[in-house]
Amino acid sequence: xxxxxxxxxxxxxxxxxxxxxxxxxxxxxxxxxxxxxxxxxxxxxxxxxxxxxxxxxxxxxxxxx
Numbered sequence: 933x934x935x936x937x938x939x940x941x942x943x944x945x946x947x948x949x950x951x952x953x954x955x956x957x958x959x960x961x962x963x964x965x966x967x968x969x970x971x972x973x974x975x976x977x978x979x980x981x982x983x984x985x986x987x988x989x990x991x992x993x994x995x996x997x
Contacts, residue, residue, distance in 0.1 A: 943980035943987075950974070950984050954993050965994070 950970070953959045970981055988994040 941980070942976055943983040946974050946976055946980050947984035947987055950988060951991075951993065954988070 950959075959965070965985070967978060967981060971978060974981065985994055985996075989996045
């Protein structure tokens with residue numbers, strides 16, 4: 933028996949898209965992240981974006997200052 937498929941959440945989609953953008957250097961290393969620009973770029977509200985950024989911070993891909 934296989935496990936049921938997980939429903940993709942908005943924050944998991946944003947997380948995957950942001951991770952890809954960082955690893956491809958679409959977001960310049962060391963650059964400040966503008967939440968409003970990312971909100972528009974990823975067509976999402978601020979809450980899923982903040983959750984995704986928190987996960988990326990935990991992974992060491994984003995530095996919170």
